[in-house]
Amino acid sequence: MKLYKINSSKIKKAIICKNVNSTLVNKDIKKTYIPKAGDVAIFKIKELGKHTNMQSPNGNNIAILPGDLIMAAFGNRYATEQMEGYVPTKYHNTYHILGQGGAIGILASLHAKFELIGPTTLSLVGYVVNDNGKVINTKYLKTETITQKAIPINTNPKIILSLGTSMDSGKTTSAAFLARGLKLARKKTAYIKLTGTVYTKDKRMVRDYGANVVCDFSDFGFPSTYLCSTDELLDLYYNLLERVKPYNPDYIIVEIADGLLQRETYALIHNKEFMDNVSGAIFSSGDSMSAISGANMLTELGCNVIGVTGLFTTSPLLINEVSQRSHYAVLTGEDIMTKEIINTLDKNLNESQIENKMAVNI
Known part of the structure; x- marks a missing residue:
């Protein structure tokens, strides 16, 4: 050789x-x-x-x-x-x-x-x-990792998903706006981009808008997460949570790439271990119909939809369609990017906890 x-x-x-x-x-x-x-x-x-x-x-x-x-x-x-x-x-x-x-x-x-x-x-x-002639692989290279343990359920910090209908529906922008609003409300925020293809623009944007710590799959050497197994994604997720834990965030915003029907996204939102760890989700869409249908899909899976947002909120007509045809709160960029967003979150998350307790008692 x-x-x-x-x-x-x-x-x-x-x-x-x-x-x-x-x-x-x-x-x-x-x-x-x-x-x-x-x-x-x-x-x-x-x-x-x-x-x-x-x-x-x-x-x-x-x-x-x-x-x-x-x-x-x-x-x-x-x-x-x-x-x-x-x-x-x-x-x-x-x-x-x-x-x-x-x-x-x-x-x-x-x-x-x-x-x-x-x-x-x-x-x-x-x-x-390397010196032994073995091909170098970037996954977890020079990165201390922990073997996957059980992901904590319903504990602080509160985990908010940023999901959407597809690529470029507004997920990262919504996550950045939420980080800004939480910063103005004097809350510490972490941002994790769990899936996607390596390019650090998204996490840098959310950092610039106010997140105290940001990280993504590429920090553990993943060129992309496409075609990863669900077990590998859960292991990656656990290590990303451990990465932000020392910063003691009040909220962790977790963005999942692409739309609800994409392979890895679909697997994660249908995974009980992953979803039991989530307090709620903001859902981004480019139009009114997909905003409602996507939020409905998440609701049917038992996910607490905090509100719908994304590109469609730049159109007053589309906002009206969603408001008139669904019960979901429409959150514009201005709504999310103010300190009052903490009131929306607190109200929504508290109501969700009460509903879950009532469901258990029934």
């Missing part, structure tokens, strides 16, 4: 590889080794498409150009407004950038708005390995 030492100054490293310090590359196995999600490799940019930048370990976006060498990790992606892609099951002459944070795979489908642009293409140079 012959290993090559790379000049790190000539490599542009993606943020998913921030904890990778090895400069050893095995080029000989590139056609025989079958990668797993999180496996690290060196790629050469062939042709630019949708992605012309990559997020670096310090969070800044850096330009990438044909001929550049980058360090990134294999990962799957599910993004209804962008692309679908998978970790390859065999060697390919061409690979694709699936996410700006450094998720690499083989494109399966692309949103029509990007068809003329296409994906950015790469060739595989070799796999990054």
Whole structure:
């Protein structure tokens, strides 16, 4: 086995590889080794498409150009407004950038708005390995983890889910607004993004709006959570909760990517262990019908819907439709981003607790 030492100054490293310090590359196995999600490799940019930048370990976006060498990790992606892609099951002459944070795979489908642009293409140079020649995987790399224990039920801090109908329905914005409102109410808030594809823009936004601590799946080396098992997600969730616990937050906002029908989201909201831990949810939508139908779906699962919000709240007409056709509280950005949101939360969560006790007594 012959290993090559790379000049790190000539490599542009993606943020998913921030904890990778090895400069050893095995080029000989590139056609025989079958990668797993999180496996690290060196790629050469062939042709630019949708992605012309990559997020670096310090969070800044850096330009990438044909001929550049980058360090990134294999990962799957599910993004209804962008692309679908998978970790390859065999060697390919061409690979694709699936996410700006450094998720690499083989494109399966692309949103029509990007068809003329296409994906950015790469060739595989070799796999990054440790001193023993083992391919480095980013998952949990240099991160202290705890074997999953039972997730605490109905204890402080209160956990609020930020859910939505689909990608770009307003989930992160709603989470950020809620962090701002809770800060104005002098409450300590943590933000966890549990699922998605690596790119730290969302957690940075919520931090800037007032969360005391933010973290996401990529902090434990996940290029994405697409196709993870529910047990793996629960283990990740437990470790993320442990990560924010030392900050003693009053509230933890947990955002789950994409819509209620997406594979991992659907599994989590149908998982009793996960949902028993939740105090309530704010639900984001782009239109009135999906706001009501999505909130109804959560209610049928026993989830306490605190209110509906998202892009539809920018339209007075859509707000009226939801108000007239459902019992759900409509929360505009202004409603969420003021200190009075604590009154809405307290009232809703207290009423929910009373209803649960009555149901148990019955």
